[in-house]
Amino acid sequence: MATAPPDTPDAVDRWDDDLVRLYEQHYDDLVRLAYLVSGQADRAEEVVQDAFVRTQRHWARVRDPLPYLRTAVVNGCRSLGRRQVLERARRPRPPDPAELGADELWDALAALTDRQRAAVVLRFWCDLPDAEIATALGCREPTVRTSVHRALAKLRKEIDR
Secondary structure, three states: OOOOOOOOHHHHHOOOHHHHHHHHHHHHHHHHHHHHHHOOHHHHHHHHHHHHHHHHHOHHHOOOHHHHHHHHHHHHHHHHHHHOHHHHHHOOOOOOOOOOOHHHHHHHHHOOOHHHHHHHHHHHHOOOOHHHHHHHHOOOHHHHHHHHHHHHHHHHHHHHO
């Protein structure tokens, strides 16, 4: 029996055992990453599932699957964020809080650019080194350091208000 060409539905529907194991082991962590980068719990699972589907389509070319998936998740969140730029820009500013609670802290994180928020999440939540963050964000290591530095300064300023 001949194998199906790569573009046929049969070939696309097959999942490699290693990819399935990767899904089982890292799905929850990647959903948390997507949530922290995007700020939307309901869309985080969708972004991660899309990342796994895109990874499955290119599985033969993927050399290091977890960083590839991390990059796909961050890029999916960035795409989602691009669509929401106007919503964030037009959202009314909340009153100045006396003490930061969970919602206010999220508002402070929302004040960051997408790249800054992703860099902070990858650094402090995923505990990744600059090189891996740079790979995930598609930029150079000095850009990562600058993004994190500026993000922390902006967060300090927001929190002091």
